[in-house]
Amino acid sequence: MSVIYLDNQATTPLAPEALEAMLPWLKNNFGNPHSSHVMGRQAAAAVEVARDQVAALLPPGGRVIFTGSATEAINLAMGAARNRQGRDQIAIIDTEHAAVRDTALWYGTQGFDTKLLPVDPQGLVKMEDLEACFGPKTALVGAMLVNNEIGVIQPVEQITERAHRAGALMLCDAVQGFGRIDIPQQADLIALSGHKIYGPKGIGALWVRNGIDIPPLIHGGGQEQGIRSGTLSPALSAGLGAAATICAKRREEDMHHVANLAETAHGLFGAWTVNGSLNHRYPGNLNIRRDGLDVGRLMSDVRGVAFSAGSACASGSGRPSHVLAALGLEPAQIKSSIRLGFGRYNTIEEVERAAHLINEAAGEQLS
Ligand code: PLP
DSSP, X not given: OOOEEOBTTTOOOOXXXXXXXXXXXXXXXXXXXXXXXXXXXXXXXXXXXXXXXXXXXXXXXXXXXXXXXXXXXXXXXXXXXXXXXXXXXXXXXXXXXXXXXXXXXXXXXXXXXXXXXXXXXXXXXXXXXXXXXXXXXXEEEEEESBOTTTOXXXXXXXXXXXXXXTTOEEEEEOTTTTTTSOOOTTOSEEEEEGGGTTSOSSOEEEEEETTOOOOOSBOSXXXXXTTBOSOOOHHHHHXXXXXXXXXXXXXXXXXXXXXXXXXXXXXXXXTSEEOSOXXXXXXXXXXXXXXXXXXXXXXXXXXXXXXXXXXXXXXXXXXXXXXXXXXXXXXXXXXXXXXXXXXXXXXXXXXXXXXXXXXXXXHHHHO
16 A cells, blocks of 8 residues: 655655765765775765765854764754853753753753743744843753744744843754755754755754864764764765755745645645644644544554654654643643644645545544
8 A cells, every 4th residue: 555655744755866875885885984095085075075065054154063863963962051161051942852852851850950941822932931031041042943743933043142142052953944944043053864854864963153162972983073973874974965955956946845735735624723833834744633533543544644643743752742732732632633744755636635534534533
């Protein structure tokens, strides 16, 4: 049975261009990029090309550190809080991905004071509360660009301005926005992931503004600029680099395409309620609920469509969604929510067919 894939926030298919870029480093040159012979130097050159391709989408005045995932990049970035003398507070938006939220909460067990910044019922951070939250003790502020569950775009530039006014570092989890929407140019630390931009899984990157000191998280040979030990994968790096380049080239086309898909979906899911802001959102994400629905049952009834249960979107953890709870949704509403993620390779026909299957099964269940 062929499955209609509408879960592009969980992961994206590999772009053919990314696969092409990876193949030579899997098939022909298997050299270690840290070796000094010719095969190693060629592999190292491929890694550097990829680094430049990723950096081209990021602000000037910083460096790209390759990691195994965005989760690793975020953990690495948050270590910067340790080097802020006299500052022991970390403030993040309550609806951050678990990679940021759980790491910040863990810092809360390590002598840091972790603050969760509240959001309004639309999922947008309450700007009026920020001034009171940031102060001389704030070491690091974390704000995501696009929320993975509800697609809401946070005003990261404005949060950054306030964080900097308080002397704090700004970390932006740009995983769901990188290659799609503008990157906040004033952030100090920016995390991204290969598999959300039609690149390979198993690679992410952290962009670090020049002058910011990051303590290593993984110790060893010091391969990645002394900060991240472990042999780099030229194939994964090349795949990420190519995926970033294609995203930049196709940015308008991709955006236009997912907006069209979303518009079609909005029309077809008229009986459902959208979770999160309708105005400040990335259109490729549609998180909707239909009161009274048992989404677990819906998912087993609609096997021909790959989509997420809104309540289980907390990064695949199976935990109830802290994001939907932060919007003020009741547990029953959270349990009746689904997330559809549209991407570059979806068609209008797929969205129509998926909507038909989901609506039919939901209708049967509720009748
Ligand atoms: N941040 C956001 C917003 C995400 O959506 C994800 C993945 O779901 C991550 C971080 C973690 O990315 P990775 O899978 O590369 O660790």
